[in-house]
Amino acid sequence: MESFTPLTAAIGGALIGLASAILWLGNGRIAGISGIFGQLLPPAQSVLWRAVFIVALVAGAWAAARFFPELGAGGVEPARLVAPPTGWNIPMPIWLVASGLLIGFGTRIGNGCTSGHGVCGLARLSFRSLIAVCVFFGVAVLTVAVTGIV
Template identity: 45%
Template sequence: MAAFNWPTALMGGIFIGISATVLLLGSGRIAGISGMVNGAMTFARQEMWRWSFIAGLLLGALVYEYGLATAPTPHSTFSPISMIVGGLLVGWGTRMGNGCTSGHGVCGLGRLSMRSLVAVLVFLGTGMLTVFVMRHGVVS
């Protein structure tokens, strides 16, 4: 397993923040991925910019995986059915929470949104509780 490379992680975080800021200042739009995908599903002509954003995410992942990656990308051992069910649950949760971690954590906190602060605290608390339960064998 490759060692954590904090300068690369820091640069990635800076680029994400800059990108979200440029989108917000340039168009008044928020770079939350679940909202982006949801808006793209309308296929309205004025929403086609969302498809460009999503294509950029996918293209960036492909460029990284097949061009820039210096270490192998981890692959999941979960079954495809588990991943599909998990993805549907995440999608349902983002609709229930009116946004995803990127929307609330990166964009909402940057705008000092109280709703986003509550959402991020719930995300983090749920994640910590899940790790505790899984690591300490409360559920087997």
């Protein structure tokens, strides 16, 4: 958190909001990444826009990291994975697989992810999204309190 800058956070948030609004207005779709990605395999009826969105999402993140490295989460240092908590004796691959599976199950059960509920759902004043976001943040706070990883 020592590299937090409100200006870059505000610009990033504005770009996320703008992208969500463009997708909603131009395509009538909510920018929930788990829903967009989740319907690529097996292919849904409309695969092209989903594939283009995911490729552009990754390309945009890559371009920003490549051309503006000082804006990243670690400042000029490249971002790196956080190690599992000391004393838990969990190897990094197991830690990543368990985390990914929990996120995947959670987004499926919750009918959306943080981007779908947090950005788009709250903007549409969805009560279900408000509950989901409160749970996301509550679990995040609890996780930080238990693991000590910030």
